[in-house]
Amino acid sequence: MTRVKVCGFTREVDLAAAVAAGVDAVGLIAGVTVETPREIGLADASRLAATVPPLVSTVLVTMPDDAGEARRRIERVRPDAVQLHGLDPADVAALADAPADVIAAVDPTDPDLDAYAGAADALLVDSIDDAGGGGTGETHDWERTREIVTSLDVPVILAGGLTPENVATAVERVDPFAVDVASGVEREGGVKDHDAVGRFVERATRARIAP
Numbered sequence: 001m002t003r004v005k006v007c008g009f010t011r012e013v014d015l016a017a018a019v020a021a022g023v024d025a026v027g028l029i030a031g032v033t034v035e036t037p038r039e040i041g042l043a044d045a046s047r048l049a050a051t052v053p054p055l056v057s058t059v060l061v062t063m064p065d066d067a068g069e070a071r072r073r074i075e076r077v078r079p080d081a082v083q084l085h086g087l088d089p090a091d092v093a094a095l096a097d098a099p100a101d102v103i104a105a106v107d108p109t110d111p112d113l114d115a116y117a118g119a120a121d122a123l124l125v126d127s128i129d130d131a132g133g134g135g136t137g138e139t140h141d142w143e144r145t146r147e148i149v150t151s152l153d154v155p156v157i158l159a160g161g162l163t164p165e166n167v168a169t170a171v172e173r174v175d176p177f178a179v180d181v182a183s184g185v186e187r188e189g190g191v192k193d194h195d196a197v198g199r200f201v202e203r204a205t206r207a208r209i210a211p
C-alpha cells in the first residue's frame with residue numbers, strides 16, 4: 001500500500017486530525033530560504049514533533065547551507081527523518097550517520113539523481129522551483145518519475161501538486177513508495193482542511209496499482 005505524508009503543519013489541531021485520518025508521516029517545515037506560509041521555527045517544530053504518537057513518523061523539512069547545519073537542526077528537533085532541499089549529494093552522504101533517516105528532495109530532471117539515490121535513504125521527487133523549494137502546488141512529468149521508480153533502488157516519494165482529486169491517478173501511474181502533499185490539502189496557507197486530508201489519505205491508500 002502507498003504510504004502518505006502530509007506536510008507543512010503549523011497547528012497542533014491539524015496534526016492531530018491528520019494522525020486520526022491515518023497518515024504515515026507528518027512534515028514540519030523549518031529553516032527554509034523560500035517564502036512559505038507553512039514555515040515554523042525550529043522550537044515550534046520540536047514542540048509539534050513531540051505531540052506525534054508512536055508509529056507515525058515525523059519529518060523535518062529544511063534547507064540548510066551544509067551538512068553541519070542540517071545535523072544541528074536534526075539534533076534540535078529530533079525528527080524520525082529529515083527532508084533536505086538544496087544540498088549537494090556529498091553533503092547528503094555526509095549525513096549517513098545522522099540520528100534521522102535522510103530524504104533528498106530532487107527535481108525529476110536533476111542530472112545527479114544516481115548520486116542522490118546512493119547517498120540518501122529515500123528520494124522525494126518534487127516540482128522544485130528556481131529557489132530550490134517545494135510546496136509549489138505544481139505537478140511534474142509523472143512518466144519521468146515512474147522511470148525513476150523503476151530504475152533506482154531507493155524508495156521514491158512522489159510530491160508536487162497532489163490533491164484528493166488527482167492522487168489516485170498519480171499512484172496508479174507512478175507506483176511510488178509514498179505520496180506527499182502540502183498545499184493541496186489546505187483551506188488557507190498553513191491551515192489544513194481536515195476533510196481534504198481525510199479524502200487524500202483514503203484515495204491514496206485505496207488506489208489500485210496495475211500488476
Ligand SMILES: O=C(O)c1ccccc1N[C@@H]1O[C@H](COP(=O)(O)O)[C@@H](O)[C@H]1O
Pocket residue numbers: 006007008027029032034036037038061083085126132133134135136137138159160161162180181182183184
Ligand atoms: O511546502 C512548502 O512551502 C515547502 C517549502 C520549502 C521546501 C519544501 C516545501 N514543501 C514540500 O513540497 C512538497 C509538495 O508541495 P505541494 O503539495 O506541491 O504544495 C510538500 O509536500 C513538501 O514536502
